[in-house]
Amino acid sequence: IVMTQSPLSLPVTPGEPASISCRSSQSLLYSNGKKFLDWYLQKPGQSPQLLIYLGSNRASGVPDRFRGSGSGTDFTLEISRVEAEDVGVYYCMQLLQTPYTFGQGTKLEIK
Amino acid sequence: QVQLQESGPGLVKTSETLSLNCSVSGGSIRNYYWSWIRQAPGRGLEWIGYIYYTGGTNYNPSLKSRVTMTLDMPKNQISLKVTSVIAADTAVYYCARGGGAMPGNLDWFDPWGQGTLVTVSS
Numbered sequence: 001i002v003m004t005q006s007p008l009s010l011p012v013t014p015g016e017p018a019s020i021s022c023r024s025s026q027s028l029l030y031s032n033g034k035k036f037l038d039w040y041l042q043k044p045g046q047s048p049q050l051l052i053y054l055g056s057n058r059a060s061g062v063p064d065r066f067r068g069s070g071s072g073t074d075f076t077l078e079i080s081r082v083e084a085e086d087v088g089v090y091y092c093m094q095l096l097q098t099p100y101t102f103g104q105g106t107k108l109e110i111k
Numbered sequence: 112q113v114q115l116q117e118s119g120p121g122l123v124k125t126s127e128t129l130s131l132n133c134s135v136s137g138g139s140i141r142n143y144y145w146s147w148i149r150q151a152p153g154r155g156l157e158w159i160g161y162i163y164y165t166g167g168t169n170y171n172p173s174l175k176s177r178v179t180m181t182l183d184m185p186k187n188q189i190s191l192k193v194t195s196v197i198a199a200d201t202a203v204y205y206c207a208r209g210g211g212a213m214p215g216n217l218d219w220f221d222p223w224g225q226g227t228l229v230t231v232s233s
Contacts, residue, residue, distance in 0.1 A: 038219055040156075047205055047226050048156065053219035091156055095217060099171040100158040 001025050001094050005103035013111045018079040020106045022092035027072030028055075036096035039068055039077045042105075043088040051090075052077065084110055113138035115206050115224035123200075125233045129193040133206030133224060140164050140182060144209030144217050145189040147180065149202040150226070157202075161209055161217075162189060196231045203228050 002025040012018045028036045035055035040048040050059040052068035055075060065080040079086060087110055092103040119131035133145065146161040160170035162180040170178045179192045189206060203226040211218035 034218070036218070040220075047223040049223065050219050050221035053221075059219070059221060093156075093158075093220075095219075098158075098169050099173070102156040102158070105155050 001028075001097060001101055003092055003094055003101050003103040005090075005092060005106050008104060008106055010106055010108045011111045012079075012082045012108060014084060015081050018082050018086075018108060020077045020090050020092075020108075022070075022075045022077070022103050024073045024075075024094055028075075028094050028096045029072040030096060035070065035072070035075075036094055037068075037070065037075050038093045038095060039066075040091045040093060041086075041088050042091065043085075046088075048091065082108070082110070113208060113222060115208065115222060117204060117206055117224045117227040119204075119227060119229065121228055122230050122232060123196055125197060125231055126195055129191070129196050129200060129229055129231070131191045131204055131206075131227060131229070133189040133191070135187045135189070135208075140184060140187055140189065142210075142214050145180075145182065146207045146209050146220060147189075147191045148205045148207055148220070148223075150205070151199070151202040154202075159191070159193075159204075198231050201229065201231045 004023045006021045037055045039052040042048040056068045067078045089105040089107050091105050114136045116134045123129045141164050144161045147159040162168045177194045182189045205223050205226045207220040207223040209217045
């Protein structure tokens with residue numbers, strides 16, 4: 001499954017919203033209703049950390065300004081008000097079928 | 112709080128075998144999937160494969176013939192071997208715990224280790 005993110009670069013003013021799109025080459029909706037799409041953030045110099053799982057569930061400790069949504073093939077990560085600590089590269093990942101695959105990454109930077 | 116720590120040689124010669132360990136502290140490897148994911152310098156993320164705590168494995172076909180994952184329950188450790196390495200195997204290698212809402216589910220990877228850089232060179 002090919003994962004395509006856009007944009008690849010996202011300059012944002014602090015306090016403003018941001019949105020990242022992730023499109024999959026086939027539906028990530030399983031027969032049980034789960035959408036096997038996660039979002040990860042790799043902050044500079046760090047390993048990736050889980051933000052959102054199963055399309056719309058925030059991981060423990062993730063601020064509620066992060067919101068994941070989407071249908072079978074089109075998913076969105078929204079940040080309601082960007083803060084300086086949100087800089088890094090955001091990856092979507094599909095876990096519907098192996099080999100699991102990632103999007104190319106979206107680099108969020110502060111203007 | 113579960114923590115993962117990768118370890119192994121930082122330099123491997125071309126055509127030789129890359130061997131890494133992932134030590135798990137603060138929790139058991141039982142009931143989870145344990146995955147290896149790598150990131151070539153300046154590049155994105157590539158899933159290598161996973162091993163379930165029962166020993167079942169699933170590898171990325173792009174590496175399948177060269178990859179072996181094992182686990183050591185008493186040591187709470189997961190291992191990765193990649194044979195016949197080439198320059199393109201140069202990457203930061205991460206181990207990550209896979210889990211879900213119910214035992215046996217794989218809905219997310221969390222946490223990840225800090226990663227270890229492996230350079231392949233002749």
